[in-house]
Amino acid sequence: MSKIPIILIGGGGHCRSVIDVIESENRYHILGILDFPEKVGEKVLGYDIIGTDSEEELKSLLPKCENFLLTIGQVKSANLRIKLFDRIHKIGGKLPTIISPLAKVSRHAQIGEGTVVHHFACVNANAIVGKNGIINTAALVEHDAIIGDHCHIATRATANGEAQVKKGSMLGSHSCLLPTVVLPENSLLAAGSVLTKSPDQSGVYIGQPAKRLQK
Numbered sequence: 157m158s159k160i161p162i163i164l165i166g167g168g169g170h171c172r173s174v175i176d177v178i179e180s181e182n183r184y185h186i187l188g189i190l191d192f193p194e195k196v197g198e199k200v201l202g203y204d205i206i207g208t209d210s211e212e213e214l215k216s217l218l219p220k221c222e223n224f225l226l227t228i229g230q231v232k233s234a235n236l237r238i239k240l241f242d243r244i245h246k247i248g249g250k251l252p253t254i255i256s257p258l259a260k261v262s263r264h265a266q267i268g269e270g271t272v273v274h275h276f277a278c279v280n281a282n283a284i285v286g287k288n289g290i291i292n293t294a295a296l297v298e299h300d301a302i303i304g305d306h307c308h309i310a311t312r313a314t315a316n317g318e319a320q321v322k323k324g325s326m327l328g329s330h331s332c333l334l335p336t337v338v339l340p341e342n343s344l345l346a347a348g349s350v351l352t353k354s355p356d357q358s359g360v361y362i363g364q365p366a367k368r369l370q371k
């Protein structure tokens with residue numbers, strides 16, 4: 157079966173992780189990567205950086221490739237990934253869902269467009285994961301959990317049963333949302349932290365049990 161062309165946006169560390177997932181899935185052929193102008197001509201794991209992510213360049217690539225994927229990481233803010241996601245939609249591009257063959261996604265779960273489920277992640281029965289998400293290596297989205305659009309569930313983080321991560325938020329590496337707990341929009345649960353109660357305002361939550369970081 158011939159592979160489907162895809163172009164990646166963002167050539168850093170997260171991109172290298174996504175490339176490994178795409179290669180393992182073996183459905184897409186990576187035509188190239190878009191990054192800053194000064195990076196054009198460099199390579200990432202053997203794939204060429206072929207241009208930048210300006211609207212004009214994205215449009216000019218459409219005739220040979222309609223599929224794009226965001227491969228920039230997300231920690232403190234989802235804004236850049238949201239901006240680029242909207243730009244791809246605006247020019248008429250598509251954002252496929254990529255699932256590692258080493259991940260377990262329940263047939264009763266839903267995964268939105270542009271979301272990547274990395275190696276050894278588990279998305280269990282009745283869970284919903286929104287658009288443009290990162291379900292990173294070995295992350296766990298338990299039964300009935302709801303992960304909003306533009307969220308990052310980092311390496312080995314856990315959203316337990318019926319927990320919710322609202323739009324634009326992140327569970328840091330090894331963090332844990334207890335069952336039914338809701339992390340508000342545009343928030344971050346710090347690496348290794350455990351959120352035991354649903355906060356009523358957005359922010360950075362840190363510690364065990366996690367408390368809002370006062371700036």
Ligand SMILES: CC(C)(COP(=O)(O)OP(=O)(O)OC[C@H]1O[C@@H](n2cnc3c(N)ncnc32)[C@H](O)[C@@H]1OP(=O)(O)O)[C@@H](O)C(=O)NCCC(=O)NCCS
Pocket residue numbers: 231292310311327328329330344345346347348349360362363
């Ligand atoms: C919460 C976080 C964003 C804070 O980053 P920051 O604003 O740059 O803060 P700093 O690193 O300057 O740390 C500030 C203080 O908080 C402490 N701290 C930072 N992160 C912490 C964490 N996850 N748990 C406990 N303490 C933490 C630091 O030790 C430091 O303490 P000090 O003031 O006593 O020295 C960051 O540490 C974090 O957890 N990021 C998520 C990383 C991650 O999971 N990446 C995904 C990989 S796939």
